[in-house]
Ligand SMILES: [Ca+2]
């Protein structure tokens with residue numbers, strides 16, 4: 433517990449999603465009439481933010497470019513998509529049964545609805561930040577194992593077929609982005625757009641807890657556009673199987689003792705200059721349980737530790 437809190441507290445810049453360390457331009461959620469071949473398998477994205485328990489003042493959850501049709505976004509024909517953002521807190525936000533899963537259905541909207549807004553192609557928030565809140569940190573769900581109060585953010589493409597591209601920021605201010613010290617964001621299924629620039633490297637940072645001995649990395653619709661590899665304290669660049677167009681591919685990897693209680697750096701090396709390559713990731717442990725990706729890696733960005741050969 434204390435270990436975990438220290439780890440979260442070390443990440444002072446954990447409020448922009450995707451984070452600078454990830455080098456991912458933005459999140460994406462398509463309208464439900466889109467083809468899955470565009471790169472979003474389920475048209476809904478769930479994120480959680482954790483607020484340290486010593487945060488006393490109000491917090492704000494801000495969304496950049498929540499609309500669909502102008503500054504960011506991937507338009508398919510006319511801009512006819514509606515996207516709903518919802519904020520949840522209170523009991524069951526994350527602890528309720530079947531909330532943590534790779535496919536948003538059933539019980540995943542558990543907790544108390546604290547805020548909701550539907551966006552379309554109107555320009556009111558085009559290229560701007562929309563602010564949810566103020567929220568009292570106590571309105572989140574207190575979770576010892578995550579080190580603070582949890583809020584849940586759901587982005588759902590309720591109609592249309594375009595891709596809504598957006599970002600999040602957790603702020604202590606309603607009109608500008610002022611970080612909430614010690615906070616972080618995490619998700620269990622991550623859907624995002626890759627950089628257009630060829631040979632760009634993006635990163636995602638799943639956290640390995642003390643019980644993990646093996647993981648399955650599941651990726652969707654990478655379009656075979658480059659390669660994926662794991663860098664960690666014990667892995668120098670272990671290759672991960674890549675997915676093609678509109679397909680899931682699973683890759684199994686052993687987790688060593690030294691990798692427990694550290695983050696992995698899954699590097700996404702994109703070869704082509706294709707725009708709007710959207711993809712999805714989720715990771716399960718040996719029990720089939722989902723594992724969290726933190727936007728700021730817990731314990732810092734993992735580095736391979738070279739072993740020094742001892743002469744005998
Ligand atoms: Ca459209």
Ligand SMILES: [Ca+2]
Pocket residue numbers: 496497498499500501504505596597598
């Ligand atoms: Ca947008």
Ligand SMILES: [Ca+2]
Pocket residue numbers: 469470471652653654655708709710711
């Ligand atoms: Ca794709």
